[in-house]
Amino acid sequence: MKVIAAMSGGVDSAVAAARAVEAGHEVIGVHLALSSNPQKYRSGARGCCTIEDSHDARRAADVIGIPFYIWDMAEEFHEEVVENFLAEYAAGRTPNPCLRCNEKIKFAAVLDRARAMNFDAVVTGHYAITRENPTGKTLHRAIDESKDQSYVLSVLTVEQIQGAIFPLGDTRKVDVRKEAKARGLYVANKPDSHDICFVPSGDNAGWLRERLGSESGPIVDQEGVEVGQHRGAYTYTIGQRRGLGLSVPTIDGSPRFVLKVEPESNTVVVGSREDLAVSKMFGENPVWCGSAIDETPTRGFVQIRAHGQPLACTYRMDGELLIAELDEPILGLATGQAMAIYDGDRVVGSATICETQS
Amino acid sequence: MSIYLDHAATTPMVDAAIEAMTAQMKKLGNPSSLHTHGRAIRKEVEGAREIIAAAVGCLPSEVIFTGSGTEADNIALKGLFWAGQALGRNLVVISAIEHHAILDTGYWLAAHEGAELVLIGVDSHGLLNLGELTDLISRRGDEIAVISVMASNNETGVIQPIAEVVELARINSIPVHCDAVQSFGKVPLSFSELGVTALTLSAHKIGGPLGIGVLVLRRALEIPALLHGGGQEREIRSGTLNAPSILAFAAAAKESVERFGLRNFRMEEIRDDFAKRVVDVIPDAYINGIDAPRLPGIINVTFPGTESETLLLLLDAEGISCSTGSACSAGVQRPSHVLLAMGHDDRSARSTLRFSLGASSTLEEIDETLDLLPSVIERGRMANLR
Numbered sequence: 012m013k014v015i016a017a018m019s020g021g022v023d024s025a026v027a028a029a030r031a032v033e034a035g036h037e038v039i040g041v042h043l044a045l046s047s048n049p050q051k052y053r054s055g056a057r058g059c060c061t062i063e064d065s066h067d068a069r070r071a072a073d074v075i076g077i078p079f080y081i082w083d084m085a086e087e088f089h090e091e092v093v094e095n096f097l098a099e100y101a102a103g104r105t106p107n108p109c110l111r112c113n114e115k116i117k118f119a120a121v122l123d124r125a126r127a128m129n130f131d132a133v134v135t136g137h138y139a140i141t142r143e144n145p146t147g148k149t150l151h152r153a154i155d156e157s158k159d160q161s162y163v164l165s166v167l168t169v170e171q172i173q174g175a176i177f178p179l180g181d182t183r184k185v186d187v188r189k190e191a192k193a194r195g196l197y198v199a200n201k202p203d204s205h206d207i208c209f210v211p212s213g214d215n216a217g218w219l220r221e222r223l224g225s226e227s228g229p230i231v232d233q234e235g236v237e238v239g240q241h242r243g244a245y246t247y248t249i250g251q252r253r254g255l256g257l258s259v260p261t262i263d264g265s266p267r268f269v270l271k272v273e274p275e276s277n278t279v280v281v282g283s284r285e286d287l288a289v290s291k292m293f294g295e296n297p298v299w300c301g302s303a304i305d306e307t308p309t310r311g312f313v314q315i316r317a318h319g320q321p322l323a324c325t326y327r328m329d330g331e332l333l334i335a336e337l338d339e340p341i342l343g344l345a346t347g348q349a350m351a352i353y354d355g356d357r358v359v360g361s362a363t364i365c366e367t368q369s
Numbered sequence: 370m371s372i373y374l375d376h377a378a379t380t381p382m383v384d385a386a387i388e389a390m391t392a393q394m395k396k397l398g399n400p401s402s403l404h405t406h407g408r409a410i411r412k413e414v415e416g417a418r419e420i421i422a423a424a425v426g427c428l429p430s431e432v433i434f435t436g437s438g439t440e441a442d443n444i445a446l447k448g449l450f451w452a453g454q455a456l457g458r459n460l461v462v463i464s465a466i467e468h469h470a471i472l473d474t475g476y477w478l479a480a481h482e483g484a485e486l487v488l489i490g491v492d493s494h495g496l497l498n499l500g501e502l503t504d505l506i507s508r509r510g511d512e513i514a515v516i517s518v519m520a521s522n523n524e525t526g527v528i529q530p531i532a533e534v535v536e537l538a539r540i541n542s543i544p545v546h547c548d549a550v551q552s553f554g555k556v557p558l559s560f561s562e563l564g565v566t567a568l569t570l571s572a573h574k575i576g577g578p579l580g581i582g583v584l585v586l587r588r589a590l591e592i593p594a595l596l597h598g599g600g601q602e603r604e605i606r607s608g609t610l611n612a613p614s615i616l617a618f619a620a621a622a623k624e625s626v627e628r629f630g631l632r633n634f635r636m637e638e639i640r641d642d643f644a645k646r647v648v649d650v651i652p653d654a655y656i657n658g659i660d661a662p663r664l665p666g667i668i669n670v671t672f673p674g675t676e677s678e679t680l681l682l683l684l685d686a687e688g689i690s691c692s693t694g695s696a697c698s699a700g701v702q703r704p705s706h707v708l709l710a711m712g713h714d715d716r717s718a719r720s721t722l723r724f725s726l727g728a729s730s731t732l733e734e735i736d737e738t739l740d741l742l743p744s745v746i747e748r749g750r751m752a753n754l755r
Contacts, residue, residue: 039682044701080682083701127751128683 012131013037014176017117018072018079020064022191022198023136023179025071029194030178031134032075038134040072040079043121045088045112046209067198074195082124084116091115093209100245101223103272104347107163107317108207113137114166114298122174132174139164140180140356141172148172150300152356155183162317165351165361166298216246228277230257233270233286241279244272250287250343257281268343288369290340294333294350294362304328304352304359312353313337315344315364326352326359333362340369370688372734376727377523377551377667378692382617383576383728385624390578390617400610401601410612417619424622425570425585426559433584433602434615438550438571440595441584442470444606445546445567446517448592450478453514453544460513462487462505464497464529465710466522471548472706475517484514493712494661495527502537510541518545520552520568524694524707524723525658526667528556535564544590550574550582554625555633555664560585572614576728577621581614628728636665636726643668643724643735650743657711657721666726669694671713675720675749678702683745684722689738694723 016028018040031038042065065081072079092111099106122133138153139161147169153159167175179187191199210218225243232238239257241247247255251269261267261283268287271280292313297303306328312321313335323338335350344367352359382390393413398406400414415429422429435441450461463475465488478484487505490498497518506513516538521528531547538545544566552558554575560568568585572578586592586605598607644656647670657669672680677693684691695705704718713721724738 039686078682078685080678081701082678085701124679124752127753128679128748 013129014039014132014134015121015125015130016040016077016134017121018042018068019136019204020067020071020198020201021136021204022188022196022201023138023184024068025075025136025196025198026187026191026194027134027136027178028072028077029075029196031176032077034178036134036176038075038077039130040068040075040077041121042068042079042081043088043116044081044083044085045092045116046085067201071196071198082121084120087120088112088116088209091120096209097219097222099347100219101274102347103244103274105248105345106347107349108209109317110163110166110349113164114171118167118171118175122171126174132176134176134178136179137164137177138179138184139177141175141177146301148175150358151180152353152358153177153180157318158184160317161353161356161358162314162319162349162351165300165349165358167300168298169301172300216243219243219245226277228279230255230279230281232267233280233282238267238281244274244277244279247272247279249345255281284342286369287342288340289342289344289367290337291368292335292337292344292350292364293366293368294335295331295365297328297333297360297362299360300358301360304333309354311359314351314353315341315348321353332365333360370737372689372738374689374691374724374726374730374734374738376730377526377574377694377723377725379573379579380576380727381729382573382578383621383624385620386572386577386617389620390613393613393616396612398612400612401599414610414612414615417615420619421570421583421622424626425553425568425583426561427568427585428588430603431560431585431588433586433606434610435582435584435602435606436580436608436611438548438569438574438582439470440606441569441571441582442468442517442546442548443474444584444592444595445569445586446471446474446515447478447482447595448605449515449544449546449567450482450484451593452591454483456514458512458514459483460485460487460509462489462502462513462516464489464491464518466491466495466497466524466707467517467519468523468548468550471517471519485512489518491710495522495525495658495707495711496661497529497534499530499533499537502534506537506541506543510543513538513541513543516543516545518547520547520549520558521556521664522658522707523551524667524705525661525669525711526551526664526725527658528552528662528664531563531565539564551664551667554622554629555666556629566590572618572621575621575625577618578614581611581618583618632728633665636728636730639726639730639732639735640665640668642732643739646735646739647742650739651746654746657708666730668724668726669721670724671708671717671721672746672749673717673720674753675746676753677720677722679749679752680722680745683748684741687741687745689741691722691724693721694725 014036018024069079096108137160138158140151141148152161220243223245227240229237230239230241238259247269267281270282308325308327313324314321324335326335346364349361351361398410400411418432419429461484475486479486489501546567547565548569550571553570570583572581594605596607704715708718
């Protein structure tokens with residue numbers, strides 16, 4: 012096949028590209044320039060958007076022996092990912108930009124462009140497995156549980172999965188690093204990235220405050236009694252306990268947690284730990300990595316964070332909404348996150364959490 | 370298959386240059402040393418200086434060796450500006466289509482050295498707007514420290530009216546620098562006849578090695594140095610002279626000046642054939658600067674509805690090397706400032722390729738390129754519809 016290898020400049024995508032070459036594909040390496048004003052050097056654990064990272068990617072492509080190009084996707088990234096991230100926070104939800112980037116950029120804008128140029132697929136260093144089935148490709152968890160990225164890929168449609176190749180799903184991260192070293196790729200020991208790539212300082216709250224404002228407002232308990240003041244409602248997350256600076260203690264001295272962020276009234280609602288309990292969640296805009304599910308209650312698992320635990324549940328569709336009822340309630344669940352449904356290790360699909368119930 | 374149509378980026382070294390360079394690398398001696406070894410190398414370096422001087426029509430003492438064309442441009446623009454600033458002249462005047470070695474140096478002088486930078490525009494053919502320059506000189510001629518206009522543009526190949534610029538500058542005794550990196554060895558060029566104050570040359574565009582350039586600077590003219598040290602090269606450019614590269618540069622200069630008549634005729638023929646047929650296979654394609662005097666080896670084509678970075682990838686996959694001709698910033702292709710200055714919008718400036726020919730280019734290579742072009746352009750257009 013003719014494939015585009017998306018190369019971030021990190022170790023995973025470099026090894027993935029090398030493996031694609033060995034698998035007999037005709038491979039072209041592409042680094043996505045996602046920032047219109049890139050930083051010169053990497054700092055800490057943030058992403059792949061610096062000029063230094065693009066040099067690392069180019070060097071890896073040269074060592075592997077494949078052509079290398081930089082595709083400017085800054086405009087698409089800003090519109091689809093950064094602006095969506097801000098809009099979601101402004102609406103009081105907590106988005107996952109990596110998931111959005113996979114959905115709209117890597118396996119949409121890039122894959123579409125690749126296909127138009129007569130390429131068949133996009134290769135990435137994501138830790139996930141695809142399997143060929145009579146009905147099409149299915150998406151599964153990687154064998155390295157600590158690195159499994161099937162959650163951030165759960166937004167992909169069958170059509171998108173069809174054009175995706177993940178060569179690292181069957182390998183543990185530690186072995187990928189060893190392989191990189193053996194292949195002479197000097198990025199072998201480059202640190203993992205896990206912060207949000209477009210927040211160069213790593214200070215998400217500060218970055219949000221700069222863009223959405225930091226107008227203070229009331230922090231109230233569930234009865235509506237003001238118990239403190241916040242500094243920009245957007246910067247609080249559900250389940251947060253520290254840094255609230257509450258002036259009115261609870262009667263029994265028990266700690267309080269953020270239960271809800273209400274941007275319309277610029278209010279943060281707090282309550283007890285028990286009030287955080289969620290046993291039922293509703294998701295909108297579902298996407299299926301295979302056949303769509305129906306209204307029949309089905310046993311399976313739901314995952315609500317990138318590296319969260321799979322939670323046993325019963326799921327079903329109800330009209331336009333995906334509903335998952337948990338066997339055991341969990342504490343603190345922000346709307347805006349994706350709920351990814353699993354059947355064993357297979358990704359069934361996902362939806363964006365729009366409501367939760369205790 | 371491998372077709373190289375990017376000779377304006379760099380072109381193969383000629384045999385005479387490779388031989389001169391390798392022979393020199395086996396010899397010992399620093400040309401600045403006074404002993405026998407040093408003198409032997411010095412003699413060869415000075416011989417090379419005379420050959421280059423003859424090739425460009427200047428005195429040997431006017432040749433200053435540098436590490437690149439970019440360095441020569443920097444020495445000239447900064448040095449002439451500082452010399453003028455000392456006399457109370459503060460304006461740096463350059464064309465809007467200069468190479469980044471001049472353009473970015475001009476911006477730097479404005480940002481850090483108190484210069485006022487004025488860009489002179491070009492018309493839709495890519496020719497310097499002499500009216501604009503005339504007007505500026507008539508209003509503020511005594512404030513201008515330096516004018517820099519390239520002999521020919523690296524993206525379009527359009528030859529600029531340097532003699533007219535020199536004539537306009539004469540009234541106010543304004544020094545004129547000319548970046549002749551693309552013109553040298555391709556079209557007749559004489560420092561003394563042109564009457565410019567300073568001229569930039571580079572070896573690797575004419576079959577010499579990478580990493581060696583020349584600033585021709587009028588005799589007895591003093592400008593502040595960028596590199597201080599041993600005082601080599603008129604105390605304007607210190608640093609041990611790179612004897613192997615200098616000898617190779619001279620060999621390439623000699624050969625390219627001796628042979629350019631015949632070679633240019635061939636290149637022009639190939640270029641015009643390409644220009645005629647490219648619009649046959651891609652009917653809405655158009656050639657930038659086609660109505661202006663141009664270098665024999667450069668052809669700049671806009672393919673509406675495409676993005677040049679996609680075309681480069683697709684052509685490269687077919688074994689064809691060409692370029693956009695404009696610099697990349699962080700590897701991301703920016704729309705060409707040259708095409709924008711010629712009146713292109715952002716979109717069409719991003720859908721343009723430069724094909725550049727060299728001594729080794731053949732009509733067969735053009736045939737093969739034109740055979741492949743329609744499918745490449747079609748795929749490029751599909752990819753652009755995303």
